[in-house]
Amino acid sequence: xxxxxLPPLSRVAVCGGTHGNEMSGVYVxxxxxxxxxxxxxxxxxxxxxxxxxxxxxxxxxxDTDLNRCFTDDILSSLVTDASPYEVGRAQELNIQLGPKGxxxxxxxxxxxxxxxxxxGLCIISYSFxxxxxLHIYKHIQKKITSMPVRLILLDIPLSEAxxxxxxxxxxxxxxxxxxxxGVVRADIYNAMKEAVDQTLDWVKDFNSGSVxxxxxxxxxxxxxxxxxxxxxxxxxxxxxxxxxxxxxxFCLLQKGDPIFLSxxxxxxxxxxxxxxxxxxxxERAYYEKNIAFRLARKKMxxxxxxxxxxx
Amino acid sequence: xxxxxLPPLSRVAVCGGTHGNEMSGVYVxxxxxxxxxxxxxxxxxxxxxxxxxxxxxxxxxxDTDLNRCFTDDILSSLVTDASPYEVGRAQELNIQLGPKGxxxxxxxxxxxxxxxxxxGLCIISYSFxxxxxLHIYKHIQKKITSMPVRLILLDIPLSEAxxxxxxxxxxxxxxxxxxxxGVVRADIYNAMKEAVDQTLDWVKDFNSGSVxxxxxxxxxxxxxxxxxxxxxxxxxxxxxxxxxxxxxxFCLLQKGDPIFLSxxxxxxxxxxxxxxxxxxxxERAYYEKNIAFRLARKKMxxxxxxxxxxx
Numbered sequence: 001x002x003x004x005x006l007p008p009l010s011r012v013a014v015c016g017g018t019h020g021n022e023m024s025g026v027y028v029x030x031x032x033x034x035x036x037x038x039x040x041x042x043x044x045x046x047x048x049x050x051x052x053x054x055x056x057x058x059x060x061x062x063d064t065d066l067n068r069c070f071t072d073d074i075l076s077s078l079v080t081d082a083s084p085y086e087v088g089r090a091q092e093l094n095i096q097l098g099p100k101g102x103x104x105x106x107x108x109x110x111x112x113x114x115x116x117x118x119x120g121l122c123i124i125s126y127s128f129x130x131x132x133x134l135h136i137y138k139h140i141q142k143k144i145t146s147m148p149v150r151l152i153l154l155d156i157p158l159s160e161a162x163x164x165x166x167x168x169x170x171x172x173x174x175x176x177x178x179x180x181x182g183v184v185r186a187d188i189y190n191a192m193k194e195a196v197d198q199t200l201d202w203v204k205d206f207n208s209g210s211v212x213x214x215x216x217x218x219x220x221x222x223x224x225x226x227x228x229x230x231x232x233x234x235x236x237x238x239x240x241x242x243x244x245x246x247x248x249x250f251c252l253l254q255k256g257d258p259i260f261l262s263x264x265x266x267x268x269x270x271x272x273x274x275x276x277x278x279x280x281x282x283e284r285a286y287y288e289k290n291i292a293f294r295l296a297r298k299k300m301x302x303x304x305x306x307x308x309x310x311x
Numbered sequence: 312x313x314x315x316x317l318p319p320l321s322r323v324a325v326c327g328g329t330h331g332n333e334m335s336g337v338y339v340x341x342x343x344x345x346x347x348x349x350x351x352x353x354x355x356x357x358x359x360x361x362x363x364x365x366x367x368x369x370x371x372x373x374d375t376d377l378n379r380c381f382t383d384d385i386l387s388s389l390v391t392d393a394s395p396y397e398v399g400r401a402q403e404l405n406i407q408l409g410p411k412g413x414x415x416x417x418x419x420x421x422x423x424x425x426x427x428x429x430x431g432l433c434i435i436s437y438s439f440x441x442x443x444x445l446h447i448y449k450h451i452q453k454k455i456t457s458m459p460v461r462l463i464l465l466d467i468p469l470s471e472a473x474x475x476x477x478x479x480x481x482x483x484x485x486x487x488x489x490x491x492x493g494v495v496r497a498d499i500y501n502a503m504k505e506a507v508d509q510t511l512d513w514v515k516d517f518n519s520g521s522v523x524x525x526x527x528x529x530x531x532x533x534x535x536x537x538x539x540x541x542x543x544x545x546x547x548x549x550x551x552x553x554x555x556x557x558x559x560x561f562c563l564l565q566k567g568d569p570i571f572l573s574x575x576x577x578x579x580x581x582x583x584x585x586x587x588x589x590x591x592x593x594e595r596a597y598y599e600k601n602i603a604f605r606l607a608r609k610k611m612x613x614x615x616x617x618x619x620x621x622x
Binding site for chain 2: 185187236237242261
């Protein structure tokens with residue numbers, strides 16, 4: 001089997017409150033700050049509340065979604081008094097944790113998120129060949145048994161990667177649900193805290209020279225989105241997610257399966273030819289983004305054996 | 312058994328969006344408006360989106376909680392440009408549906424609410440002797456089998472009753488959960504819609520002269536509130552609802568039972584001497600009101616046989 005060696009991860013950042021009403025990440029970061037977690041083995045750990053203004057008012061964002069502001073275009077745009085708060089904040093974070101794509105960027109950025117969807121614990125990452133992220137996923141999946149753990153890969157070039165974890169040399173989002181926005185549930189908090197602890201344990205072991213076995217991983221790759229049926233004039237939704245789809249994230253959706261139940265009682269069926277896996281089903285923040293759920297294809301990938309390159 | 316006759320209910324109002332992010336009520340009202348539900352038997356039906364500005368931005372309220380604005384004091388206060396939007400809106404609603412406590416008020420007001428708590432379907436009302444409300448509860452409880460149906464009674468004088476249903480001669484809030492705010496779930500929408508339909512069916516039968524048997528009812532009466540453990544300086548919460556209490560609304564809480572799990576892992580126990588029933592456990596809107604959950608006592612009450620008085 002292929003064997004890869006990579007440089008040590010000397011700087012790690014853990015960020016919460018990128019969406020100000022996703023409470024598990026806010027409280028995990030605050031608890032790490034209270035416990036003064038600043039080192040793990042030889043690596044430094046930085047903890048950040050990404051959008052303090054949004055956390056203060058317990059909303060996703062104040063002017064615009066911060067977690068769509070980390071593209072090269074927005075990070076290099078001119079900020080004026082008229083700019084959305086989050087554009088300026090994204091540029092501050094890029095200075096603190098990046099610059100994105102540069103040698104100065106943190107080695108690993110973990111960004112903490114919650115969803116109202118029944119997704120369990122998901123690791124979301126941008127690359128099919130970021131062996132650090134994929135090995136961290138493999139480790140978390142092995143260690144966490146309280147809920148399903150899955151991997152979602154987005155295939156987007158780094159320059160267009162819009163979310164905060166793209167600032168790091170390696171980046172993962174840890175997405176846990178279901179949890180209503182503005183609420184913290186102990187079960188969801190505990191799963192997220194354990195995922196962060198396991199990530200930091202992995203970093204310590206990696207930097208110490210442990211050899212991580214390669215192998216096969218099941219991954220979900222993003223394919224498309226489905227919007228709610230909407231009124232052509234008012235744009236108001238006319239249906240809810242069907243009870244047979246609600247809470248069934250990552251259960252295969254076949255042609256003819258019910259996907260929506262209209263407010264007057266009619267069922268809408270899935271018409272796609274290819275069976276796919278729905279996720280982010282009924283995520284609260286996606287109503288305004290015209291997304292009722294996303295669809296993924298399942299694949300197997302093979303990752304190599306990994307160890308640190310101390311040279 | 313005692314027999315009571317009461318005047319017909321000639322004007323009914325169904326209100327949603329009193330809290331602008333409690334979506335089932337918004338969509339039930341909109342669906343009734345789309346279907347042009349304006350009569351049920353001999354009674355008129357008025358449908359109202361109570362807080363349209365809050366619905367527009369999908370928040371509980373814009374300036375202040377509308378559903379705390381229906382006390383006599385606030386309804387009679389002088390409204391100026393500096394007043395919170397919701398105070399003026401409460402006074403508009405009082406003109407449209409009240410005036411509260413007057414002969415002109417609607418006969419029955421149903422106000423539709425959602426909660427993030429696992430409360431099933433609850434009817435909330437202000438009086439132990441409002442036989443109309445209590446018989447409507449009895450009817451709904453018999454008809455709806457998809458989730459538990461319970462009755463919560465608040466013992467507050469009408470002048471201090473703060474919520475919108477107090478504008479009607481008879482008033483109930485229909486509270487259904489769990490549903491994240493800003494989200495509509497088909498199961499929760501359907502239960503609320505059925506509760507409204509059953510209420511209107513009952514009104515039609517009552518006005519037509521049906522005789523409703525009396526009997527015993529189990530009710531929950533509000534006793535006290537419990538707040539989260541908070542940091543004495545920052546006021547930030549230091550614990551979440553314990554997993555053994557989360558989602559266990561209306562399960563008896565005994566001295567020594569776990570109620571909170573701190574973010575560093577310590578359990579906090581219930582210290583009350585009297586076993587009581589928790590409800591509104593981890594309701595999202597109550598973090599800012601310093602309420603982690605409410606506590607109720609369970610009682611049995613007897614309601615008389617009821618029929619319309621056509622004189």
